[in-house]
Each structure stands twice: as structure tokens, then as C-alpha cells.
Amino acid sequence: MAIKKPKFYVIWEGxxxxxxxxxSIAQPLVSGHPGAKFKSFDSHTVAAxxxxxxxxxxxKRSNTTRTQPLNPxxxxxxxxxxTIYCDGGCDPNPGPSGSxxxxxxxxxxxxxxYGLYQLAGTNNSAELNALHQAMLIAHSRLKAGFTVQILCDxxxxxxxxxxxxxxxxxxxxxxxxxxxxxxxxxxxMHDDYLALDGxxxxxxxxxxAGVEGNELxxxxxxxxxENQCADFxxxxxxxxxxxxxxx
Numbered sequence: 001m002a003i004k005k006p007k008f009y010v011i012w013e014g015x016x017x018x019x020x021x022x023x024s025i026a027q028p029l030v031s032g033h034p035g036a037k038f039k040s041f042d043s044h045t046v047a048a049x050x051x052x053x054x055x056x057x058x059x060k061r062s063n064t065t066r067t068q069p070l071n072p073x074x075x076x077x078x079x080x081x082x083t084i085y086c087d088g089g090c091d092p093n094p095g096p097s098g099s100x101x102x103x104x105x106x107x108x109x110x111x112x113x114y115g116l117y118q119l120a121g122t123n124n125s126a127e128l129n130a131l132h133q134a135m136l137i138a139h140s141r142l143k144a145g146f147t148v149q150i151l152c153d154x155x156x157x158x159x160x161x162x163x164x165x166x167x168x169x170x171x172x173x174x175x176x177x178x179x180x181x182x183x184x185x186x187x188x189m190h191d192d193y194l195a196l197d198g199x200x201x202x203x204x205x206x207x208x209a210g211v212e213g214n215e216l217x218x219x220x221x222x223x224x225x226e227n228q229c230a231d232f233x234x235x236x237x238x239x240x241x242x243x244x245x246x247x
Contacts, residue, residue, distance in 0.1 A: 008047035081146040085213030086134040088126025089221035097121025099130035100220025114220035115232040127154035153207035
């Protein structure tokens with residue numbers, strides 16, 4: 001088993017600042033915090049130097065650089081506060097896979113995440129991983145008092161959570177015929193889905209239809225594969241939207 005390399009998360013602006021070694025501790029300190037500035041590093045020495053130097057200023061996104069119209073939010077339910085788009089990719093299938101998601105507060109892009117690289121994944125496992133992370137973020141937003149919607153382009157993942165899981169669970173997490181793929185992941189996801197207590201809609205969105213959130217989450221899944229990023233990490237690229245969409 002490969003030893004997971006440690007990560008060091010620098011938070012310059014958030015609910016707390018400093019250097020953290022556990023993303024589960026660092027994430028709540030920056031998620032949903034206006035103007036949060038943070039980045040991950042591979043060594044404590046580099047992280048400490050970066051923290052001391054302060055955040056690197058980033059150019060503001062231009063609203064005039066896009067060459068094609070892309071709806072930034074595509075909020076199916078305009079009344080929700082938070083919309084999360086998630087996607088997984090695998091090429092070839094089965095083969096190397098990764099997941100990505102983006103978070104909008106109303107129509108403003110506020111977070112991007114990528115990772116969960118698998119050397120021998122499948123498209124379904126990547127989509128499930130992406131939806132799982134979206135549900136975890138949704139749960140944290142619910143606790144903070146926001147309303148949340150998840151948009152996913154995988155009907156398999158949506159049905160697995162909202163329809164099929166109850167039948168699989170009743171049969172001891174077995175299908176009527178054949179082996180239940182991704183069994184352990186689905187079992188954990190179902191617990192997390194139930195924890196949402198019916199307060200989050202998980203809706204289908206057509207893939208590659210020019211919707212910014214879906215397109216960005218797709219690109220992030222590809223970057224996860226390219227970088228072989230096994231952790232699920234924030235992507236410091238809110239200023240790189242045009243470049244990501246051009247990939």
C-alpha cells in the first residue's frame with residue numbers, strides 16, 4: 001500500500017488562519033467564508049514560507065473574455081442559496097478516473113474541488129465519488145443554515161441514492177442478480193444521503209450542454225486524473241475559469 005503524502009493547508013483568510021494538516025479541519029474554516037484565501041502545499045517548509053509571505057494576489061475574472069455564452073449558475077431552483085455541480089471521469093472505462101465539483105452561491109462561483117484519483121476506476125465509481133463529496137458539502141451548508149441543491153449528470157448515481165439503495169439495503173446490500181459494484185462506497189453514501197433528511201434535491205443535468213458548472217466539474221475531474229490526485233482538495237482556480245473551459 002502506498003503511503004499517502006502529507007498535505008499542509010495554508011489559510012490566510014478564513015474563520016481561523018494558520019497552517020493545518022487535516023483538510024477535514026481546514027475545510028469548515030474556509031467553506032462559505034467570504035473572501036477566503038487558502039492553498040495546499042506538499043511540505044511544511046514551503047507552507048510556512050507561503051503563510052509568512054501572505055496570499056498571492058490574483059487577477060479578477062473578466063466578464064468579457066468568454067467566446068461562447070455559458071450560463072454561470074443554471075440554478076434549476078432559483079430559490080436555493082447553494083448549487084453544487086459534480087462530475088466524474090474515466091478514460092478508458094475502466095481505467096484512470098477522477099472527480100470534480102464546483103459550488104455556486106446563487107450565481108457566483110465560490111469553490112472548486114478535485115481529486116479521488118483511482119488507477120483502476122470506472123465511470124460509475126468516479127461519478128459516485130463526486131456525488132458523495134457533493135452530499136458532504138451539502139450537509140455542511142445545511143448546518144450553516146443554507147438551502148442546497150445538487151446537480152449531477154449521472155442518472156446511475158442519482159438513482160443509486162434516491163431509488164435503488166433501499167432495495168439493495170433490504171437484500172443485505174445485494175442486487176437481485178449479480179454483484180453490487182461499488183458496494184462499500186454506496187453503503188457509506190446512503191448513510192450520508194439519509195443524513196440530508198430530504199432537505200437537498202439531487203437533480204439531473206444534461207452533460208456537456210454548455211452549462212458552466214457542469215463543464216467546470218468535468219474539467220476538474222480530468223485534472224484529477226492528470227495530476228493523479230488521490231485526495232479531494234480545493235482547486236485554486238477561481239480566476240482560471242476561461243482557461244479551464246477552453247481545455
